[in-house]
Amino acid sequence: MSAPLPERVRVVEVGPRDGLQNEPRALGTRVKLDFVEALAESGLTDIEVSSFVRPDRVPQLADADEVFAALDEKPGVRYWALVPNETGLRRALEVGVRHIAVLASATEGFSRANVNAGAGEALTSLEPVVALARHAGAEVRGYVSTVFGCPYDGEVPPRQAARATKALFDMGCSEVSLGDTIGVAVPTDIPRVLEAHDAAGVERSRLALHLHDTRGTALANVWAGLTEGITVFDASAGGLGGCPFAPGAAGNLATEDLLHLLHGTGIGTEASLSGVARASGLIGRELAHPLPSRALAAFRGSRGRASDS
């Protein structure tokens, strides 16, 4: 299958959660609020704000409750929170979160390392979480991690990833994002993985791609995804979420790089590159290390002359 390019793409901004979670320098709640509010100001419609995990597991996001309670929400923006279990979900619902994300794994090895349970067992444990969230009126988004490769199990059969995706839809997720957690995907992997999802009866219009730029291939994979009918992409402002111990190293696909590609090829989004760059500038000053986004660096170098849209 090869599809015509979409006219519009939805960008799911994951910088405040996925991008910040491993940053060693503790940030204040006000800084995070300013960051999220600047991202909403840029026009982004979906922002993953924080994670209701155990504070000792992810100290940077220990203030998820305070962040949501104080957030000045912009109408029309979906503010997402990741929850690992029912305890986290109840905390999220308590502070009014209505957009919930849950995380499954395509592989045994990653699942055991991440949640200390096998992939199937972990999926089963998400069922009551998704059911409760839906019962409370929340929208639920699923992630499947290690779809394109696993640091423990190596290569991942696409059918195995598709089974996890299908299970997330079956329990009530409205959208599932396929994650290249370790940044090993190349463009030929995209149709291969999507065809396995077709075979599992999953509609491509309900899938998102969550790509990492660890080896420089994120935008090439986005391009492959666009030509295969994918219209939702996750990205992180400035490329936040690179390895914090190797400043400048890339992890998450940078939102600015994604917007540059999309807008440059005539594909619309709700966000402006200059607006996201402003948010990245704000958080970059607090983190005091370089952010890996190429388009952000070029935008700053050109003082916004050529790249904005």
Added chain:
Amino acid sequence: MSAPLPERVRVVEVGPRDGLQNEPRALGTRVKLDFVEALAESGLTDIEVSSFVRPDRVPQLADADEVFAALDEKPGVRYWALVPNETGLRRALEVGVRHIAVLASATEGFSRANVNAGAGEALTSLEPVVALARHAGAEVRGYVSTVFGCPYDGEVPPRQAARATKALFDMGCSEVSLGDTIGVAVPTDIPRVLEAHDAAGVERSRLALHLHDTRGTALANVWAGLTEGITVFDASAGGLGGCPFAPGAAGNLATEDLLHLLHGTGIGTEASLSGVARASGLIGRELAHPLPSRALAAFRGSRGRASDS
């Protein structure tokens, strides 16, 4: 036109010339020789070694004569030198260079800024240079710069670039490389530019792409090029040739990133990623600033576990 993926790709390594020319820290001739020899050792078949320009214009490459005179050439490798004019060509021929590169511009503004002559006038002045090189038995490769955008003239009509390419072939170049000098190309630009070259009667099999990763799109553009029948790509070890005043900023597409994409998608080359990474390590230590290649950073992080081939 959309072509099946090629089985093999030729990589033209431009790090020693295009990558080093703007590096402010003066490197010794022995360091450059070690770098070029390590690149040849990696399996690369085409290496642009230096440029016979006026030493006061590009001080870093002032030792082009010494480098070529002392180079321990590996059989089967083409060692290229850029020459701006007949004076440069005669210096190159004098030290035995048999692979000559010449540079034209797709735009008036860039040509005037670069060689102080209009684009047409500059092309005309290359005619006797190419003729003399061919008469001396050398192979000549042409570059057209600013094909995808110009810092002075803005957008570039593809037909204008194709006219410059055609002129280079007509004067005797065996291959012409289309340059995204300022790194503004996006994937939809690739077929647009190639179709203008088709219309000008230029064979795609004789074209190369010289892409920059300034805004993160280089590999997405490579992917578009591969699906459009291009089988020759220029790249720079480590991504050398980023802006030297913004350490880590990207310029030239990194050879390691290109090899990761190609080998990962089952497309063969003569080079090994680990071999190029070794050459990059050698020159990176001398330059004492980070190199922008994503795949190089990941390769080092994994100590070569996953990325080599």
